[in-house]
Amino acid sequence: xxxxxxxxxxxxxxxxxxxxxxxxxxxxxxxxxxxxxxxxxxxxxxxxxxxxxxxxxxxxxxxxxxxxxxxxxxxxxxxxxxxxxxxxxxxxxxxxxxxxxxxxxxxxxxxxxxxxxxxxxxxxxxxxxxxxxxxxxxxxxxxxxxxxxxxxxxxxxxxxxxxxxxxxxxxxxxxxxxxxxxxxxxxxx
Ligand code: URA
Numbered sequence: 001x002x003x004x005x006x007x008x009x010x011x012x013x014x015x016x017x018x019x020x021x022x023x024x025x026x027x028x029x030x031x032x033x034x035x036x037x038x039x040x041x042x043x044x045x046x047x048x049x050x051x052x053x054x055x056x057x058x059x060x061x062x063x064x065x066x067x068x069x070x071x072x073x074x075x076x077x078x079x080x081x082x083x084x085x086x087x088x089x090x091x092x093x094x095x096x097x098x099x100x101x102x103x104x105x106x107x108x109x110x111x112x113x114x115x116x117x118x119x120x121x122x123x124x125x126x127x128x129x130x131x132x133x134x135x136x137x138x139x140x141x142x143x144x145x146x147x148x149x150x151x152x153x154x155x156x157x158x159x160x161x162x163x164x165x166x167x168x169x170x171x172x173x174x175x176x177x178x179x180x181x182x183x184x185x186x187x188x189x
Contacts, residue, residue, distance in 0.1 A: 003111050004111050004112070007104070007107055007111065011084060012026045014084065014085075014104070017096065017101065023085035024049045024086075026052070026084045026085055027049065027081060027085070027086075028052075029078060030054060033111070034112055035078050036114055036184035037076070037115070037180060037187065038077065038078045038080065038114040038118070039079045040081065040119050040128060041059075042123035042124055043087055044083075044084070045090055046086070046090070048060075048086065049086035059156040059160060062160060063079075063156045066173060069170070069173045069174075072187070082098055082124050082127050084101055092123060093123065102127065114148060117148055117151075118151055118152070118176060119150065121157075124152065133152065135154060139152055139169075140152075140171065142175075142179065149183065153169050154168075
């Protein structure tokens with residue numbers, strides 16, 4: 001069995017934090033076994049919990065549109081979350097839940113070997129880029145860590161709530177497209 005499938009199989013039985021008691025399904029992530037581009041959200045919502053797939057609700061439909069702006073699709077990038085189980089009532093995942101879960105994501109990153117990671121929203125940015133990340137101030141900036149280029153953009157749910165953030169996100173997406181063209185030319189071939 002491929003290593004990522006094996007990892008998924010262990011993750012599906014995870015009980016490292018209390019979210020395992022309220023989840024319907026673990027939402028491990030979707031995408032190719034290796035790919036140069038990963039998108040990381042914060043945690044599954046109601047639809048994702050029911051279907052076992054990330055970003056399949058309203059925010060997911062907007063994410064698909066955002067991917068198409070940068071000529072990407074679910075077939076050529078990997079999508080996952082900081083926590084794999086739905087926090088009740090869609091509250092922010094607690095720091096303890098994030099810490100319990102992050103090992104799964106770290107193993108996914110090791111196997112998938114992305115060159116670019118795009119954090120969707122502040123929770124992912126604060127966990128993966130910097131604890132003091134401020135999404136309103138820092139979105140769209142690039143930072144290299146361990147050979148991977150990181151950036152963050154507003155979470156699609158934030159863009160659904162506040163359309164005034166969309167123009168800034170559009171320019172962030174163009175910068176992501178440029179970075180993908182530069183670092184991952186094969187993805188557009
Ligand atoms: N919001 C997230 O952060 N992740 C999902 O998978 C769905 C909504």
